[in-house]
Amino acid sequence: MDFYRSHVLTCAGTGCTSMDSRLVRQGLHDELAKRGLDKEIKVLETGCFGFCNMGPIMVVYPEGTFYCQVQQQDITQIIEEHFIKGRPVERLLYKGQEAQATTEMENIEFFKHQERVVLSNCGKINPENIEEYIAEDGYFALAKCLDMTQEEVIDTVKKSGLRGRGGGGFPTGTKWDFAYKSQSDQKYVVCNADEGDPGAFMDRSVLEGDPHSVLEAMAIAGYAIGANKGYIYIRAEYPIAVERLGIAISQARELGLLGKDIFSKGFDFDIELRLGAGAFVCGEETGLLQSIEGKRGEPRPRPPFPAVAGLWTQPTLINNVETYANIPRIILRGADWFAGMGTEKSKGTKVFALAGKVNNIGLIEIPMGTTLRTIVYDIGGGIPKGKNFKAVQSGGPSGGCIPAEHLDVPIDYDSLMSIGSMMGSGGLIVMDEDNCMVDIAKFYMEFIQDESCGKCPPCRIGTKRMLEILTKITEGRGEPEDLDNLQILASNIKNTALCALGQTAPNPVLSTMKYFRDEYEAHIYEKKCPSKVCQALLSYVIDPEKCKGCGLCARNCPSDAISGKVKEPYSIDQSKCVKCGECMARCKFGAIDKK
Amino acid sequence: MKSIEELKAIKAKNRGDMSVRDAKGAPVINVHMGTCGIANGAREVLIAVMDEIKTRNLTNVHVTQSGCPGMCVEEPLITLTIPGEKPYIYRKVSPENAKAIVTRHVVNKQPVKEWLLNLEN
Amino acid sequence: MECQCQTAVEKGEQFLAVDRIVKQVGNDKSNLIQVLEKVQHELGYLPEEVQSYVAKKMSVPLSEVFGVVTFYALFNVEPVGKYKISVCLGTACYVKGSGKIIEEFQRQLGVKSGETTEDGVFTLEACRCLGACGLAPVLNVNGKVFGKLTPEDVGGIIAQYKDAV
Numbered sequence: 041m042d043f044y045r046s047h048v049l050t051c052a053g054t055g056c057t058s059m060d061s062r063l064v065r066q067g068l069h070d071e072l073a074k075r076g077l078d079k080e081i082k083v084l085e086t087g088c089f090g091f092c093n094m095g096p097i098m099v100v101y102p103e104g105t106f107y108c109q110v111q112q113q114d115i116t117q118i119i120e121e122h123f124i125k126g127r128p129v130e131r132l133l134y135k136g137q138e139a140q141a142t143t144e145m146e147n148i149e150f151f152k153h154q155e156r157v158v159l160s161n162c163g164k165i166n167p168e169n170i171e172e173y174i175a176e177d178g179y180f181a182l183a184k185c186l187d188m189t190q191e192e193v194i195d196t197v198k199k200s201g202l203r204g205r206g207g208g209g210f211p212t213g214t215k216w217d218f219a220y221k222s223q224s225d226q227k228y229v230v231c232n233a234d235e236g237d238p239g240a241f242m243d244r245s246v247l248e249g250d251p252h253s254v255l256e257a258m259a260i261a262g263y264a265i266g267a268n269k270g271y272i273y274i275r276a277e278y279p280i281a282v283e284r285l286g287i288a289i290s291q292a293r294e295l296g297l298l299g300k301d302i303f304s305k306g307f308d309f310d311i312e313l314r315l316g317a318g319a320f321v322c323g324e325e326t327g328l329l330q331s332i333e334g335k336r337g338e339p340r341p342r343p344p345f346p347a348v349a350g351l352w353t354q355p356t357l358i359n360n361v362e363t364y365a366n367i368p369r370i371i372l373r374g375a376d377w378f379a380g381m382g383t384e385k386s387k388g389t390k391v392f393a394l395a396g397k398v399n400n401i402g403l404i405e406i407p408m409g410t411t412l413r414t415i416v417y418d419i420g421g422g423i424p425k426g427k428n429f430k431a432v433q434s435g436g437p438s439g440g441c442i443p444a445e446h447l448d449v450p451i452d453y454d455s456l457m458s459i460g461s462m463m464g465s466g467g468l469i470v471m472d473e474d475n476c477m478v479d480i481a482k483f484y485m486e487f488i489q490d491e492s493c494g495k496c497p498p499c500r501i502g503t504k505r506m507l508e509i510l511t512k513i514t515e516g517r518g519e520p521e522d523l524d525n526l527q528i529l530a531s532n533i534k535n536t537a538l539c540a541l542g543q544t545a546p547n548p549v550l551s552t553m554k555y556f557r558d559e560y561e562a563h564i565y566e567k568k569c570p571s572k573v574c575q576a577l578l579s580y581v582i583d584p585e586k587c588k589g590c591g592l593c594a595r596n597c598p599s600d601a602i603s604g605k606v607k608e609p610y611s612i613d614q615s616k617c618v619k620c621g622e623c624m625a626r627c628k629f630g631a632i633d634k635k
Numbered sequence: 636m637k638s639i640e641e642l643k644a645i646k647a648k649n650r651g652d653m654s655v656r657d658a659k660g661a662p663v664i665n666v667h668m669g670t671c672g673i674a675n676g677a678r679e680v681l682i683a684v685m686d687e688i689k690t691r692n693l694t695n696v697h698v699t700q701s702g703c704p705g706m707c708v709e710e711p712l713i714t715l716t717i718p719g720e721k722p723y724i725y726r727k728v729s730p731e732n733a734k735a736i737v738t739r740h741v742v743n744k745q746p747v748k749e750w751l752l753n754l755e756n
Numbered sequence: 757m758e759c760q761c762q763t764a765v766e767k768g769e770q771f772l773a774v775d776r777i778v779k780q781v782g783n784d785k786s787n788l789i790q791v792l793e794k795v796q797h798e799l800g801y802l803p804e805e806v807q808s809y810v811a812k813k814m815s816v817p818l819s820e821v822f823g824v825v826t827f828y829a830l831f832n833v834e835p836v837g838k839y840k841i842s843v844c845l846g847t848a849c850y851v852k853g854s855g856k857i858i859e860e861f862q863r864q865l866g867v868k869s870g871e872t873t874e875d876g877v878f879t880l881e882a883c884r885c886l887g888a889c890g891l892a893p894v895l896n897v898n899g900k901v902f903g904k905l906t907p908e909d910v911g912g913i914i915a916q917y918k919d920a921v
Contacts, residue, residue, distance in 0.1 A: 318829030
């Protein structure tokens with residue numbers, strides 16, 4: 041046996057990799073080898089710890105020391121201090137608001153309120169080594185299921201109360217039951233890994249950090265519904281996840297955990313990867329199936345539902361990544377354990393990607409029913425630079441903006457729905473006083489316009505009209521009847537669009553109109569943008585008190601709108617100003633302000 | 636994969652290796668590695684401890700190192716912490732003694748009284 | 757008259773690449789997206805004659821190939837620049853001001869999003885979420901990620917790649 045006195049886990053998720061964690065890992069590896077310590081200390085890759093804005097992250101065991109923002113030039117010190125003298129490198133430890141450095145993960149506020157079920161292996165095992173997954177009880181759930189009847193497996197999933205984590209929240213067990221009861225010689229199991237919501241990266245982190253949990257769950261689903269073929273549809277924009285899944289599939293095949301006659305129980309199952317080519321609508325299940333068949337990913341009417349006629353018109357079960365990742369844990373620990381977490385109608389935990397104007401950006405997993413306040417202030421560490429909280433956007437382009445008055449709502453599928461948003465896949469974007477809600481609504485409508493497949497008129501034309509109205513408002517040409525028109529368009533699109541993408545597209549507009557109507561009204565009636573975002577409604581002015589007359593602004597003005605004499609206050613000709621903001625960015629004395 | 640026994644064998648093989656990452660519950664052998672400790676041979680002691688663990692295929696024992704506890708004259712020092720017990724501090728540890736401490740104290744649960752610094756244990 | 761041999765040879769090579777890829781991936785209709793993705797990877801973009809050759813090899817109507825190519829954001833029907841600058845306009849980056857970053861690129865490069873500079877060095881595009889939200893606002897140049905950007909960083913990034921040409 042090889043014994044290493046220390047394991048160093050370095051994050052190899054997309055966030056840390058973007059911060060060159062690969063170079064840090066390689067550097068550490070080389071330096072340890074040079075000093076002959078490579079037989080004592082093992083350097084490993086692991087999945088996302090979730091604490092992305094503190095990356096690159098490194099955890100040293102057995103002490104469990106949690107290092108943040110580790111750079112290449114820190115390597116020598118870590119080796120000399122930590123590995124040779126046994127002293128943690130203070131300056132690389134996490135310092136919370138108390139300014140007290142903590143060495144261990146559990147003591148960090150960001151992790152304290154979390155309950156890591158789906159993410160339990162992320163940051164703990166090496167995702168490119170199937171044996172480490174097995175050491176954490178991997179594939180034991182599959183073995184257990186093969187000794188159960190198909191009905192027993194489906195019953196367990198039903199009893200757990202698990203609901204689809206991809207957006208709608210449909211009961212997973214019921215979905216499995218439909219697919220099981222559809223009669224056919226050929227059925228399929230599909231994993232929806234086309235995580236297209238801008239600002240959401242939960243599924244990517246699971247696939248990067250714990251790919252086998254999804255493979256195992258798909259095999260379990262295959263056994264339960266009577267399918268022997270699975271497809272994972274994943275975004276081509278996630279190269280690391282694609283690579284890890286490829287490695288995981290081939291390792292599982294090598295050990296015979298995918299393939300023929302698994303565990304000698306006469307059950308065959310294999311999985312293929314399909315790469316998405318960049319179309320948001322393919323996250324919609326019927327669009328996704330079209331794309332797997334090699335066609336344009338245009339959704340088709342339901343019914344028939346995929347459970348009856350899906351891939352190549354055969355019964356098909358589709359679940360998303362996080363839904364699958366829950367399955368092996370439910371099988372091993374029991375439906376009651378799972379149902380013991382969460383709220384009455386939403387069981388278990390939910391992974392969220394916390395981003396935007398919040399101090400601790402990252403990936404978090406919390407029991408259903410946690411309040412937004414806990415998420416934003418305790419886990420997220422509040423709003424940067426002491427700014428005021430304005431809203432949280434949940435559910436991506438299908439969801440809505442939640443204002444401060446709802447910060448104490450325990451979040452689950454139904455409560456989010458009742459306040460005009462939705463769970464969606466789990467993106468949470470925090471916005472502060474500097475974000476204009478009309479601009480945000482316009483941003484989402486632009487996104488929907490870009491991504492609408494064009495098949496049905498309500499989505500193709502309706503959202504275009506909504507975008508035109510919103511553009512008009514942000515450019516100062518808004519009229520009083522615009523708000524009513526937006527409302528009418530929104531309800532028509534909701535009621536008549538073909539797929540979920542169109543039906544939910546008006547949500548960001550509706551929720552901002554409901555909670556931030558005053559901002560819309562300020563744009564329309566006063567021609568003002570209270571958050572000072574909408575360029576057309578702003579004017580740049582020079583404060584004569586602060587202006588030193590250096591002339592830097594005038595030299596950089598692209599439209600020659602600024603004039604004045606050296607050493608005397610300059611002024612801006614509003615009729616010439618194109619509102620590019622260049623002068624304000626250049627001014628060294630903070631003399632230029634927007635109003 | 637033909638049987639669950641095969642799966643269990645893989646798990647058992649890897650659990651040992653990964654026990655370094657299970658933060659709690661394992662005895663911790665802490666070799667003090669301040670400048671004085673290293674000068675007195677603490678590094679050789681550390682290597683001896685690891686060798687013994689390797690030879691005996693021990694899992695669930697953690698080896699760490701830390702700085703000088705301030706008793707330079709007694710170096711090299713080892714502090715052995717067994718969960719639920721007071722720490723045991725061994726003084727003037729040689730590589731041979733270190734191996735014996737692993738065998739006698741960690742495996743057979745018999746503290747080696749004559750080498751202990753803190754006799755109150 | 758301009759000599760045509762060069763293009764004829766190039767076309768021949770393009771078709772050979774298609775032959776090889778179709779053989780490797782399989783000519784089943786459901787493989788169309790994979791085939792197109794691999795062909796584009798080698799050729800850089802999918803000109804019309806290549807699309808029609810793929811259609812022939814896979815026994816699908818050209819209209820369907822064209823339909824797929826224009827549906828997915830991944831595919832280009834025009835040549836792209838040596839360096840592709842993808843500025844993230846995902847929500848997390850947008851709320852942190854990535855709109856300003858792409859405006860600055862448009863201004864300095866003199867192209868709109870989706871266009872290529874005349875010298876063929878840069879293609880500017882907007883993309884939706886690279887998943888590196890902790891670094892917002894971010895952009896990606898041929899796989900290298902730049903994070904926590906301000907409009908002042910734009911000039912430096914352009915210069916860095918321009919010098920490399």
